[in-house]
Amino acid sequence: MDLNQLAISLVKIIAVLAWVYGLLWAVGRKPWWAKALGIVIAFGIIQLALTPINGTQVFNDFDRGLLFQACGMTMVALGLNLIYGFNGQFSLGQWGFYGIGAYTAADVTYRWVNHDASGLLVGGLLVILVGLMILVVGRLIARYKGMPVLSQFTLYLIGAGVAAVISVLIGNAIANAIAPAFGAADASNSVLLGNVAQNVILVLAVLVGGAFAAEVSFLFGLPVLSLGSDYFGIATLGFTIVVQTLLVNTDTLLPFPEMKGGRGMIGIPKLTTWFWAFVFMLAVIIVMRNLIYSSTGRAIISVREDETAAKSMGIDIARYKLLAFVIGSLFAGIGGGIYAHYIGFLSPATFSFLLGFNPLIIIVFGGLGSMTGTIAASFGWIFFLEGLLRVILGQLGTEAPTWRFVLYPITLLMLMLLRPQGLLGGVEWGFLRHPKVAVRTSQTTQGVPVPAGK
Amino acid sequence: MMQPATTNSPMTAQARAAVPALDIQNLTKLFGGLKAVNNFSLTVQRGALDGLIGPNGAGKTTVFNMITGLYVPTTGDIFLDGDNLVGMEPFEITQSGIGRTFQNIRLFPTLTVLDNVRIAYHTHAGYGLFDGLRRNAKFEAKERELTERAEDFLNIFGLERYVNEQARNLPYGEQRRVEIARALASEPKLLLLDEPAAGMNPGEIEKLMELIHFVRDRFNLTILLIEHQMRLVMNICERITVMDFGEVIARGNPVDIQGDKRVVEAYLGRGAAGRGGKV
Numbered sequence: 001m002d003l004n005q006l007a008i009s010l011v012k013i014i015a016v017l018a019w020v021y022g023l024l025w026a027v028g029r030k031p032w033w034a035k036a037l038g039i040v041i042a043f044g045i046i047q048l049a050l051t052p053i054n055g056t057q058v059f060n061d062f063d064r065g066l067l068f069q070a071c072g073m074t075m076v077a078l079g080l081n082l083i084y085g086f087n088g089q090f091s092l093g094q095w096g097f098y099g100i101g102a103y104t105a106a107d108v109t110y111r112w113v114n115h116d117a118s119g120l121l122v123g124g125l126l127v128i129l130v131g132l133m134i135l136v137v138g139r140l141i142a143r144y145k146g147m148p149v150l151s152q153f154t155l156y157l158i159g160a161g162v163a164a165v166i167s168v169l170i171g172n173a174i175a176n177a178i179a180p181a182f183g184a185a186d187a188s189n190s191v192l193l194g195n196v197a198q199n200v201i202l203v204l205a206v207l208v209g210g211a212f213a214a215e216v217s218f219l220f221g222l223p224v225l226s227l228g229s230d231y232f233g234i235a236t237l238g239f240t241i242v243v244q245t246l247l248v249n250t251d252t253l254l255p256f257p258e259m260k261g262g263r264g265m266i267g268i269p270k271l272t273t274w275f276w277a278f279v280f281m282l283a284v285i286i287v288m289r290n291l292i293y294s295s296t297g298r299a300i301i302s303v304r305e306d307e308t309a310a311k312s313m314g315i316d317i318a319r320y321k322l323l324a325f326v327i328g329s330l331f332a333g334i335g336g337g338i339y340a341h342y343i344g345f346l347s348p349a350t351f352s353f354l355l356g357f358n359p360l361i362i363i364v365f366g367g368l369g370s371m372t373g374t375i376a377a378s379f380g381w382i383f384f385l386e387g388l389l390r391v392i393l394g395q396l397g398t399e400a401p402t403w404r405f406v407l408y409p410i411t412l413l414m415l416m417l418l419r420p421q422g423l424l425g426g427v428e429w430g431f432l433r434h435p436k437v438a439v440r441t442s443q444t445t446q447g448v449p450v451p452a453g454k
Numbered sequence: 455m456m457q458p459a460t461t462n463s464p465m466t467a468q469a470r471a472a473v474p475a476l477d478i479q480n481l482t483k484l485f486g487g488l489k490a491v492n493n494f495s496l497t498v499q500r501g502a503l504d505g506l507i508g509p510n511g512a513g514k515t516t517v518f519n520m521i522t523g524l525y526v527p528t529t530g531d532i533f534l535d536g537d538n539l540v541g542m543e544p545f546e547i548t549q550s551g552i553g554r555t556f557q558n559i560r561l562f563p564t565l566t567v568l569d570n571v572r573i574a575y576h577t578h579a580g581y582g583l584f585d586g587l588r589r590n591a592k593f594e595a596k597e598r599e600l601t602e603r604a605e606d607f608l609n610i611f612g613l614e615r616y617v618n619e620q621a622r623n624l625p626y627g628e629q630r631r632v633e634i635a636r637a638l639a640s641e642p643k644l645l646l647l648d649e650p651a652a653g654m655n656p657g658e659i660e661k662l663m664e665l666i667h668f669v670r671d672r673f674n675l676t677i678l679l680i681e682h683q684m685r686l687v688m689n690i691c692e693r694i695t696v697m698d699f700g701e702v703i704a705r706g707n708p709v710d711i712q713g714d715k716r717v718v719e720a721y722l723g724r725g726a727a728g729r730g731g732k733v
Contacts, residue, residue: 145541145542146541287587290586290587290588290589291583291586291587294581294583294585294586294587294593294597295572295575295576295579295581295586295597295600296582296583296586297586298565298569298572298573298576299573299576301562301565301569302562302565302573302576305562305563305564305565306560306561306562306563308524308556308560309556309560309561309562310562310573311522311523311524311543311544311545311548312522312524312544312548312553312554312556312560312637313545313548313573313574313576313636313640314545314548314549314574314576314577314640315545315573315576315577316543316545317545323583369564434566436618437568437601437605437617437618439614439615439617439618
């Protein structure tokens with residue numbers, strides 16, 4: 001065994017974790033310029049490591065892949081941590097939403113680079129119309145108290161169906177109308193397909209993918225979240241299986257021949273750069289943190305802590321379960337979009353429910369209810385499992401890397417025995433730390449004395 | 455500090471003042487064939503401090519759970535300031551002005567004491583999801599305001615040194631106090647206390663009685679409490695309703711209740727009353 005490589009892999013894991021720590025520290029700085037500077041430096045360090053200088057590269061293409069996987073995994077796992085770790089709803093559906101986001105985003109850009117704007121137009125219109133529909137129907141339902149959940153669900157479903165038909169008709173019509181503009185365009189000379197345009201389309205595609213996943217999760221979560229936690233877990237497992245089955249049959253059951261069903265979708269433009277992976281990951285982290293440390297976040301957490309007590313505090317637990325589920329799925333969808341454009345090839349096998357346990361393992365490993373734990377575990381896990389173990393075991397024989405699926409469960413087992421709250425359970429770094437308030441020592445407030453006997 | 459929540463009902467202020475704070479009429483709850491509560495009626499006047507007592511399994515907590523919406527009554531009506539609560543969701547009932555504590559303390563165990571109280575403020579937070587996500591000026595102002603108010607509450611209850619402590623790490627008596635503080639933070643008009651003295655020693659009960667009196671006067675509350683500790687009930691309650699097997703067996707002031715034959719029977723068994731037993 002090559003000890004050098006082992007040492008290098010270990011150093012890389014430690015360096016990446018140190019980088020995560022540094023990033024979270026930097027984002028937590030107070031004056032905005034210090035914050036911005038810190039973020040730029042954190043971005044620059046990795047960008048530098050990825051750039052070949054005099055023919056040497058700190059992070060080779062293999063490490064680059066790991067890095068993007070880790071960014072995608074961070075978003076998916078943070079979303080799942082919001083649902084399971086913070087809201088207490090055991091979900092196995094995260095992987096399904098990841099798949100939905102990945103395929104949706106991939107389809108938008110794929111069609112665009114193949115001179116077809118219908119993906120973006122139909123997808124964008126659909127997302128906007130369904131979003132509006134949810135708002136309008138939600139208002140309508142709020143007027144009639146005590147409407148059964150299944151009736152609400154039916155209304156939303158009909159609304160979504162109408163919105164889908166409208167967006168397909170209008171989107172396709174506009175796409176056909178502007179099709180000539182693509183004409184003889186090619187990537188080198190066209191405004192529509194140039195470098196800038198492609199990046200804009202990437203961002204839009206990722207957002208459409210995320211929003212679509214979030215809206216599907218709204219429709220799915222509405223009836224299913226009324227189930228108790230364990231039953232909810234089973235139902236979401238079913239959801240992941242349904243999504244994978246549909247992805248295997250995209251060209252037969254669904255009208256998406258370009259997704260090529262079980263053979264996998266090829267030719268997705270590889271547009272994910274370190275910049276976009278970093279930006280989206282940071283956005284997800286900031287949104288997550290701002291959510292958790294707000295009144296809404298406290299309401300979400302109270303549902304995990306004690307549903308009955310939460311109800312008695314005036315918290316509409318059904319609403320906050322749904323909110324956490326939808327935001328968690330939004331993160332998964334965005335992560336999927338980033339993944340699709342990094343890997344350039346999507347296979348339904350990637351979205352099988354067995355692999356869906358990966359984010360679950362990561363959040364348990366990192367610590368339920370710890371954002372830092374999730375981020376660190378996403379990076380550490382990918383670099384350990386795919387980086388270190390694959391490289392080391394790869395030298396022992398061609399089949400040896402399979403042993404990593406024996407080694408990492410053992411690692412997990414050991415961790416659960418030694419530190420059941422997870423590696424960083426209850427720990428938050430820098431930016432993600434719980435804002436503490438100073439302990440007041442005065443015995444009176446606003447002139448009101450403390451009652452006698454205290 | 456505690457403004458009672460305004461309601462949209464068309465009643466005038468005068469008419470409203472005449473209505474009792476809580477009016478329960480012919481409440482019945484069946485669990486399968488078991489009549490947990492049978493034809494239960496109770497009126498609590500505004501500003502009163504009333505007690506609901508009875509042996510174990512008499513249905514007291516079931517009544518509380520129906521008032522707060524955790525159970526839906528089989529038949530009967532519950533009026534809070536003249537508005538019927540039956541059919542409302544628990545969170546809506548809390549928002550319309552009922553706060554409660556639980557028999558077995560139900561704090562949010564892994565959250566800090568401060569967050570426990572701040573959660574109760576959620577419906578009055580005054581900013582929405584997107585204000586929180588953007589961390590705008592409105593968020594900063596409202597969040598500071600509600601944190602200060604929560605701290606004020608903790609100060610009043612002498613809990614200020616626990617602000618950043620996890621609720622589960624507090625001693626039992628302090629947890630009770632946090633629970634009462636949290637219930638008050640939801641800005642109720644009516645406070646329901648379910649066995650607040652359970653598991654407390656005489657010294658702690660003494661303090662609790664002071665606290666309950668203080669809270670009622672300080673926040674203009676109406677209080678209804680369930681209790682087993684006769685000392686506490688007889689000392690602080692103005693009117694007492696006694697339940698047994700889901701039915702009201704006696705009502706009156708503490709002195710009357712202490713001498714009531716049926717009450718003594720319910721607690722000590724038939725025959726005890728004849729031998730001069732006293733609750």
